[in-house]
Amino acid sequence: MRTAPVSYRGICLLGLVFLLAPLVLPQDKPKEPEDPQKKWVTHLAQQARADIRRFEQSKKKKPGEESPARKWAEIIWQYRLAHPGTPAADEAAREALWLLIRPEFHSEFVATLDTLKPEDSAWQRVFPSVYAVSRNKQDPDWFIQKLQAVLPHMKDKKARATAGLYLGRSYLDKKDQDKAKAVFETAAQEAPDSEEGDNVGRNSSNSCT
Incomplete structure (x- = not known):
């Protein structure tokens, strides 16, 4: 039985397909280089949490001995001041303020927060800690x-949608459901096709029914 001859042209076309395949098939997107400054903030925050955890679990605490949270908050905030206007500075603000949400550090929290100007982009990162302190104070x-x-x-x-989420929650803390619902609806419209907008919508549905 004779086999059909393979044409030279067919072989060339087949080879061309294999050569072009890597160009046509979807490729993994290269990872963005990690921000070394943000990485250092994360490192400091991890050290802070480990130090605080050791302090809280220690059986050798002296009477009146203070948690190292204040010390670490100051270290991280100083790093923020050394790198103004960067993503690392915003992340440092978030981490430092989160360390100060304990009731015993309330005055330091407020004083530190008050150094942020209204236009500072760090506000986008600190809503959870500010809201947590307002609840600790019972002062929405x-x-x-x-x-x-x-x-x-x-x-x-x-960011405006996320801000509206926490603002709406504060009105709920005041038992003002009508105002909370209006704030949630406005916030959801800020970014309707985003995770942030969906999150606001879910909170509105669950809280204002």
Whole structure:
């Protein structure tokens, strides 16, 4: 039985397919280089948490001995001041303030927060800690006042949606469901096709029914 001859042209076409395949098939996107400054902030925060955990678990604490949280918050905040206007500075603000949410550090938290200008992009990162302190204080008006001063300066729509989420929660803390619902609806419209907008919508549905 004779086999069909393989044409030279067919072989060339087949080879061309294999050569072009890597160009046609989807390729993994190269990873963006890691920000070394943000990486260092993360490292400092990890050290802080480990130190605080050791302190809290220690059986040799002296009476009146203070948690190392204040010390680490100051270290991280100083790093922020050394790198103004960078993503690392915003991350440092988030980490430092989160370390100060304990009731015993309330005055330091407020004093540190008050150094942020309304237009500072770090506000986008510190909403959770500011809201947590307002709940510890049982003073939603304090949070509402802070956020209303910042919102006019906030241009990023996703950040505005997240701000609206916490603002709405503060109105719920005041038992003002109508105002909370209005804030949630406005916030959801800021970034309707985003995770942030969806998150606001879910909170509105669950909280204002």
